[in-house]
Amino acid sequence: MVCAPSAGAAAFGGWVSAGAGRSAVTLTNGKRLIFGSPVCGGPRRMDPTHRRREKQMNRIAVLGVGRVGSAIARAALAVGYEVNVAASGPAEEIALLAEIVIPGARARDAADAVADADVIVLAIPLHKYRTLDPELFASRIVVDAMNYWEPVDGELAEFRDAALGSSEVVARHLGTARVVKTLNHIGYHDLEENARPTGSQAGSPAGAPARRALAVAGDDRAAVEAAMALIDRLGFDPVDAGPLRNGAALEPGTAIFTGVLTRDAVAEALGSALTV
Template identity: 50%
Template structure:
């Protein structure tokens, strides 16, 4: 079977604030089937979707997740405490969230410094497979800094997770959107992408990114 005959994973984006629509838009432009959901009736985000994410389908969250191969969790982190784990049970979930107390306030769930924030997300979403990426770049940069494969100024994005197959699948999406994916085996290494980490907010090419994380990777 040729690569062109392999169906693309279907992507559901949960969150219609700043981050969600941008990720949905670049995924649509990369050729993926994308749905987007907020916390309630999809009619409430239908206009936003048509303007900001043409080509993405607004749906009820449960329906979008049920049909998706990849679920992008792009909600404000302070809302995670009320997020229903059952919604994404059995799903590959991409965690784009950051714990940043000056913005979110102190969140007791994320104060355990033994773990990175995505490890804590994994503990709560125990029936899901968590992969961390997109959290270490500004949402506006996700669209602006895309480059074709082989471009000398193509930026790298880190992709971390415990499940190698899930990391590879998400890395393929990152590559197709327009970035060089740097795979880090182990969700614990996702803390390198977090605020204060060596690559947070940095626009790095693959070699520089790999050097920055290799020193500290577990």
């Protein structure tokens, strides 16, 4: 059963290190996930009033204009975001692609794309993460939508052998960036087909059976709230999965990655698919 965190836990975002009165869960691959107290543990759902409390964020930058990046950009445009897109080269190299595939998005160089963005989404092949300049992302909200695919990325020991989740590896490279893991466990085609934005013709209210849920993991609470607001606005139910280390439960091969789940089902999968 999932319930609200205790008052003490809520004061620290609801997530603290495992210890007295806390619980740790271990994935079958050895990676550990930390939850709140066993009495009131588990992932938190988004506070429905958070959008009234938090600054409205209207501009996102998507780095990567492949199928995933393009789908995220189109989905964001469809719900009113201003969208900058960038690739590894000059803006001129993707200008025509953006005009045809992502109409309404602004093609920019990477540095210009992220400069005025409220949220930055990484949708590049994961093996290229070391090409990202940490200075561009210093103290910025960064959504990691990437996954480790060995046939595409090659054999990378830092992802294959490490006890860390892939987003933790990325976060260490990016330094002070406020990294959040989400949007990695939904197919690019589903981003548009499954979206149920509130107020749209196909819209559904939060928690409705027709609304698919996506988990969000991160260490910075304000960044997690911003990412959850993005997920909600895109038309999905966000579920707070706790700290970034818990992003391992969203990676390829997990129940959350392979399933099409509602909010309650994601919350349940964060616990039931794990080995204590």
